Structure formats: C-alpha cells, structure tokens
Amino acid sequence: MTRIVVLGAGYAGTMAAVILAARAKRRDDVRITLVNASERFTERLRLHQTATGQVTADLRVPDLLEGTGVEFVSGWVTGIDADARTARLDDRRDLPYDRLVYALGAVADTAAVPGAAEHAHTLDSAHDAALLAARLGTGVVAVCGSGLTGVEAAAEIAERYPDLEVVLLGGQEPGASLGPKAKSHLDAVLARLGVRVRAGVEVVKVLPDAVELAHGESVPATVVLWTGGVRVSPLAAAFEVDERGRIVTDTALRSVSHPEVYAVGDAAAVRQWHGLLHGTCQSGMPTGVHAAVSLLRELEGKRPKDFRFGYYHAPVSLGRHDAVVQFTRPDGAPRRFALTGRPAVWYKETVSAAPWPTYGRLKRFPRVGSIWPRGGR
Incomplete structure (x- = not known):
C-alpha cells in the first residue's frame, strides 16, 4: 500500500487530490489522504468580495471528494518529520506517508513591518x-x-x-x-x-x-x-528551501532534498525558462495536476516529465461593474490585446468561477487534466 498525503486543500492541493483519486480509482494499492485546516474551500479569488460583506458560495471539500475514495482530515499541520515521513496534526496525530504533496501555500507577510x-x-x-x-x-x-x-x-x-x-x-x-x-x-x-x-x-x-x-x-x-508580500509557513523548512522559505524543486516539482515530496502552488520555488513562478491560481492548479500525474507515473515505474508552464492572462476586478484583463506572453510580459469594462467583468467572473466546477469535471474525466501543465505555452 502506497500512502499519499496531500497537505493543503487550496487551488493546487485540491487539484492534486482530485487527479490522484480519479486516475488511481481502479488501484487497490494506493491510499490518498487530503489534510486541510477547514472543510470549507477558500476561493481566494473572491476574498476581496468577502471583505466587503458580500456572500459567496459555501463550498465544502468533503462534498467534492464524495465517491472518490479520498480520506479528508480536518486539522492544522503543526510539524513534518521528513526522515520519519510523518506529518503532525494539532490533535497530536501523526500521519505517515510514503509520498507527500506539499500544498500549504503562503500567507500575507505581516512579519515584515512592525505593527x-x-x-x-x-x-x-x-x-x-x-x-x-x-x-x-x-x-x-x-x-x-x-x-x-x-x-x-x-x-x-x-x-x-x-x-x-x-x-x-x-x-x-x-x-x-x-x-x-x-x-x-x-x-x-x-x-x-x-x-x-x-x-x-x-x-x-x-x-x-x-x-x-x-x-x-x-x-x-x-x-x-x-497585501504587501507573502511568506511561506516555516513547516516547509523540513525540506530544502530558498531564501524566501519556498521548497526548492527539480524540473518535475519534486523536492531536491526529498524526492518523495512534490511541492506545488505558492509554497514551491518552481523555476521555468522565464524565471521563478509567482503565486497565482493560474499557475498553482497546473502544478497540482502535474504533481499528481508525475507521482502516479513513478508508481508505475515510469520517469516523471518536466513541468512546463507559461502565463496567459492577468484578470483584475475593479469592483463588481468594471475590470481589466491583460493578455500576456508566456513569461508574463503584456501583449497588446486587453479587455476592459463589461467584457472584462464577464471574463474575470468566468475565471473566478472556474476552479470548483473544473474539479467536479476532472473527477469523471481525469485525462483532461493532462493538458494543464503546459499552461499558456
């Protein structure tokens, strides 16, 4: 039995768990556990709406995972023993793992400035x-x-x-x-x-x-x-990290110090030909897909492929009635084309609403996820 533990049910971690479950559904030698501090899925793309008193959807991770075979564990991760391959929870439980997907993300860097x-x-x-x-x-x-x-x-x-x-x-x-x-x-x-x-x-x-x-x-x-900058949880330091505390990965998103660990989303220092990825839903979800696909390839005795990603757009809401969408080159540089006004509002809302139904579709059609790692390339 291979025990796969996914830490964090944000955009990247949830994607990894869904793809892992769907593609390993017919295997009886894989057990998948998803750990998150809350049952509620946080739509980070809508938190500025919540901050102004607007009511957003109450999306529940256990509901999404129903029928997938994934065990959901609600709890805070308080420590990781990389040598023993265990994750400690706030109720003092130790979750053993054979393979780990680290997707605990990042938070606002309020430690950078006094007060x-x-x-x-x-x-x-x-x-x-x-x-x-x-x-x-x-x-x-x-x-x-x-x-x-x-x-x-x-x-x-x-x-x-x-x-x-x-x-x-x-x-x-x-x-x-x-x-x-x-x-x-x-x-x-x-x-x-x-x-x-x-x-x-x-x-x-x-x-x-x-x-x-x-x-x-x-x-x-x-x-x-x-909103001035982000920092990664010190838990990531159980593995080799960069100067900003992010887990350093190889070309397949594995930790360079602990190859049984895949790091995805904001907590991973993922280097591409155009530089290090910056934390966005746009890049985070493809890292989750790639980690899941690569991990299962390894269990089948195959070599994981390199992760490749290019940016495609930068959608920015400006209240509920205006927005801008800047289309970009793969390295993030702006192209000449951009949307503004009502067309941009529709586009941004489509992007913000996309992740949750995407997870639901990929539960049934996981092979669609194989196109995600290429991102905007």
Missing part, C-alpha cells in the same frame, strides 16, 4: 476577510501593497462603501505590469471610485490609527489592510 501583525487585516482566509468586513463603515481604509491583490481590494471597498476614504499605498504604480491600455483603464477606474493612490512610498510601521511611511510621514487610517 502589521497586531494592527492590520489580511485576506488569508474567509474568516480574515469577514473580520475586515465587520470593521468597514466610516473613516479611512489604508490598503498597504499596490500589487493586483491590493488594487482589487481597494476598488471593491471603494465601490461598496463610497463614504469611506480609501488610500492605496505601495512602492510601485498600481497595474505596473499591465500594458498601456489596461493600465490607463485601471488608473481611470480607481480615480472614478475615489481611491487615493500613493505610489513610490514605503510603509515602515503600522499603528492602531495610522501607518508610518519612510522619512517620517504618517497616514491616518481607521482600518489597515495588508
């Missing part, structure tokens, strides 16, 4: 987003981090609460990675929604009622949302 962990909200989970929603009403909301997560959150809050003052703070211009058409539209929508943009600034401290910038300036804030 962020104590005074700032994050979008790490539906619970965290709901806590932020409960604080919104009047005053000033400072969104720290001008990447696409910060942009989506700032636009959503400003549209939903027009009486709030929303300030978007970051080192780069919002939408800096987009082409001219998409960037111009994004800037215009943020201005129309009343979002005050402060680019080229560095947040050095978060206080209960303000954020401090470098050179001594202070920005008053009733509520602070932290």
